[in-house]
Every structure is written in C-alpha cells, then in structure tokens.
Amino acid sequence: MQPAVILLSGGLDSATTLAIARKEGFAPFCLSVDYGQRHRAELVAAARVAAALGAREHRTIHIDLNQFGGSALTDPGIAVPTAGVVPGIPVTYVPARNTVMLSLALAWAEVLGSQDIFVGVNAVDYSGYPDCRPEFIQAYEIMANLATKAAVEGWRLRIHAPLIEMTKAEIIGHGSQLGVPYGLTVSCYQADSEGRACGLCDSCRLRRAGFERAGIPDPTPYRK
Amino acid sequence: MQPAVILLSGGLDSATTLAIARKEGFAPFCLSVDYGQRHRAELVAAARVAAALGAREHRTIHIDLNQFGGSALTDPGIAVPTAGVVPGIPVTYVPARNTVMLSLALAWAEVLGSQDIFVGVNAVDYSGYPDCRPEFIQAYEIMANLATKAAVEGWRLRIHAPLIEMTKAEIIGHGSQLGVPYGLTVSCYQADSEGRACGLCDSCRLRRAGFERAGIPDPTPYRK
Numbered sequence: 001m002q003p004a005v006i007l008l009s010g011g012l013d014s015a016t017t018l019a020i021a022r023k024e025g026f027a028p029f030c031l032s033v034d035y036g037q038r039h040r041a042e043l044v045a046a047a048r049v050a051a052a053l054g055a056r057e058h059r060t061i062h063i064d065l066n067q068f069g070g071s072a073l074t075d076p077g078i079a080v081p082t083a084g085v086v087p088g089i090p091v092t093y094v095p096a097r098n099t100v101m102l103s104l105a106l107a108w109a110e111v112l113g114s115q116d117i118f119v120g121v122n123a124v125d126y127s128g129y130p131d132c133r134p135e136f137i138q139a140y141e142i143m144a145n146l147a148t149k150a151a152v153e154g155w156r157l158r159i160h161a162p163l164i165e166m167t168k169a170e171i172i173g174h175g176s177q178l179g180v181p182y183g184l185t186v187s188c189y190q191a192d193s194e195g196r197a198c199g200l201c202d203s204c205r206l207r208r209a210g211f212e213r214a215g216i217p218d219p220t221p222y223r224k
Numbered sequence: 225m226q227p228a229v230i231l232l233s234g235g236l237d238s239a240t241t242l243a244i245a246r247k248e249g250f251a252p253f254c255l256s257v258d259y260g261q262r263h264r265a266e267l268v269a270a271a272r273v274a275a276a277l278g279a280r281e282h283r284t285i286h287i288d289l290n291q292f293g294g295s296a297l298t299d300p301g302i303a304v305p306t307a308g309v310v311p312g313i314p315v316t317y318v319p320a321r322n323t324v325m326l327s328l329a330l331a332w333a334e335v336l337g338s339q340d341i342f343v344g345v346n347a348v349d350y351s352g353y354p355d356c357r358p359e360f361i362q363a364y365e366i367m368a369n370l371a372t373k374a375a376v377e378g379w380r381l382r383i384h385a386p387l388i389e390m391t392k393a394e395i396i397g398h399g400s401q402l403g404v405p406y407g408l409t410v411s412c413y414q415a416d417s418e419g420r421a422c423g424l425c426d427s428c429r430l431r432r433a434g435f436e437r438a439g440i441p442d443p444t445p446y447r448k
Contacts, residue, residue: 059291061287061288061291062286062287062288063285063286063287063328064285064286065331067283067285068331068332068335069335070334070335089373089376093373094331095330095331095332095334095335095372095373096327096328096330096331096334096371096372097331098371099327099330099331099367099368099371100324100327100328100330100331102327103320103323103324103327104287104320104324106319106320106323106324107289107292107319107320107321107323107324108292108319110294110319110320111292111293111294111319130370130371130372130373130375130376131370131371131372133370135370136367136370136371139363139366139367139370140367140371142363142366142367143323143360143363143364143366143367144323146354146355146357146359146360146363147320147322147323147354147355147360147364148319148320148354148355149313149317149319149354151354152313152354
C-alpha cells in the first residue's frame, strides 16, 4: 500500500476524503493542523475520525496563525456570521490557510516518500474560499512538483481533491456508502467543547442542508 | 511606503534582501520561522538584523518541522556534512521549507494588505536546494495569486527574489554598499549559542569564499 497524506480537519469533507483514499488503496497518514482556530472541537473530532477510519498514523501540527489574525476563525474580536450564507468571501476566510496546510502536507509527504496528498476542498456547496477552487489546486500541484528534492529525483506529486466537483449532498451520500461515521465529525465554526454545533453559522447551514438533500438523517447535535 | 513581508533567517542573504527592500522604498515587516532548526543562533541574529536595518516589525512564528525530520537541520540524528560542498542536494535540505515559509509570509502579507514578499533565495552559490530555483519562485507566485481573497479582489502579489541570479560575492559586495551589518548575521548550520561558526559546513564554506572573492573582510567568528 502506497502512503498518502490526508489533511484531516475533523469536518465531514475531510472525513469523506479519508474514506475515499482508503477505498483507493492508500495507507492513510492523517495530518491535522492546530492553527489557533476558534472551533477547537474539530481537532478532537479529527483524532476520533482518524481512529475510526483506520489511519496508519495521525499527527497534529501546531502553528500560530492567530498571531496574524484577519479571520473570524483566528481572531476572537471578529464574530462568526450566523445570519445565513451570502455571496462573496466571508470573514471566516483564513488568509492562506489551505496554502499553509498543503505545504505542511508536502513536507510530511516528502519525508514519508509519499507521492499523494488528499485534501477535502470542494467548490460547489462551499463558502467561496479562493483556496478551494480547482485552479488553485492545479497551480499548487505544479508548484509542489518544483519545490522538493523528491520532485528533482523524478517523483511526481499528485494533489487529490476528490470532492471538488461534488455537492454537499453528493459528498454525504457517497461517504455514507463508504461508512464514514459522520456523527464523529464536527463542522461548526463555533462548536462548544463537547462538539455541539451552533446550527447557525455557514458551515452548519451547508451541512444541515446537505443531509436534508441527501435524504440521510443528520447525526449532528445542534444547539439550535 | 508600501508594506512588504521579508523572510528573515538571520543569515547574510536574507539580511541583504531586507536592505534591498528598504532601498526600494518598502516598509519592511520581517518574518522569521522557528522550525526547530539546529542552528537556533540564526533566530537571535534575525532579531538583531531586523533592529539594525530598521524593520517596521519583526515576528517569529513557531512551527514544528522537526516533528517530520528528514533533514540534518531538523533531525539531531543526521550529522551536518563538513567535508566540503559536493554536487547534488545535501542532507541539510529541509523538505518543503521554502514552500512552508513563503506560505506563512503569504498569510501575513494578506492580513497586512501587502502585495510584496521578499525572499533571499539564490541559485548560483547555493546548496542545490530545489526551492531556491527561479522556476520554483515563478510557480509559487502563480499559485499565490490564485490562493487568496486579496487575489480574487484584484491584488497582484509579487515574490521578489533579488539575489536569485547573484553570486555570493556579488551579494556581499552589494550588501556592503547598502550598509548591511554582516557581523550580526549567522550562516553556520551548527553555530554555537554565541553565534560562533564551525567554518566547515557548506554554509560556512560558501560564506567564507564569498567574502574572499568580494575582497571584503569577513567579520564571522569562525571556530576553525
């Protein structure tokens, strides 16, 4: 089994991505990033998901992105919007987050001798984040294949984004078939320490609507 | 004055890059990365250099790349080579280091509203690191211009690598004209806690030869 690095946030997209990587025959090495996010419950969820889905290894790396701030997820002074999803890039956007996370995944992949990184971005039912778009992922892959010793030695790194063209309902439907334990995942931007969801932030709204459209019972403990 | 983010390691290349950014009229915001490197004296040097060269702000961000290892600079079990520079990529290569550092610079640049990142890579008298090559820097810039909210809103990020085509002697000559206090910089991969250099690692050899060829006295305290 070839090793693959899976970016695992603890939310439903990355959990589904992990299940897909396993289904495709990769040995999953899961990486979570503690970047000072408001919703720390997702890191606890990530550990549970990694264990439940048979990760070969799960690591959490710390990096203090809240030193920079500039996002509702890293600056306690910026409130998480709860009035509903609106057009445009919301204040929950974290500057360069996926670029930073993919770079950490790249570092670990090179050390592991892995040519495969999986990331659960999607560009359909999402929050308008620029670093979830296919053109970003493609440009990242080109850059990464110039960045490493492994690339110079002929290895070809692939960034897999298997959810990128799927709706949230399709992701949930597909993941359910693969046995993803969605009850262990946390999507809410302001989940409490027990992982209970607010039910009002964009992430909760997209998740809830996804389960409804998929016709699958939503296991999420919503506070509202 | 437009703000620019300068990646500042504490070595001579990044100190020269900082001086060039100032000369070009940017307000320098310096970023050092504590990634668990063996040569921690460079972080102390970075703070001195930032102060001496008038940085508007200097931050050090921590990230535990030695959790991954895979380099003589992050794994105490891998010795720093001291027998001389040889062809090929040496064991001091740190997997994805410049990709990670540029990503952190990108995050800060976006929060600052800066469109300019300076990095002191060079591809002439260097150690063969893949992430010091012009094609890497160009691919990184393309990726970064798809990665951020700022890019979507029309900002155009530039990665400045002003040393990339210069020899070490040219860098030292140019920096000396700009008043770079090279005596404050530390290049050695195994500098001691007072910043004294081994004189034998690749970085010391490249530095020493650069001063000789530039015909400028080398202020470095070498142990050998």
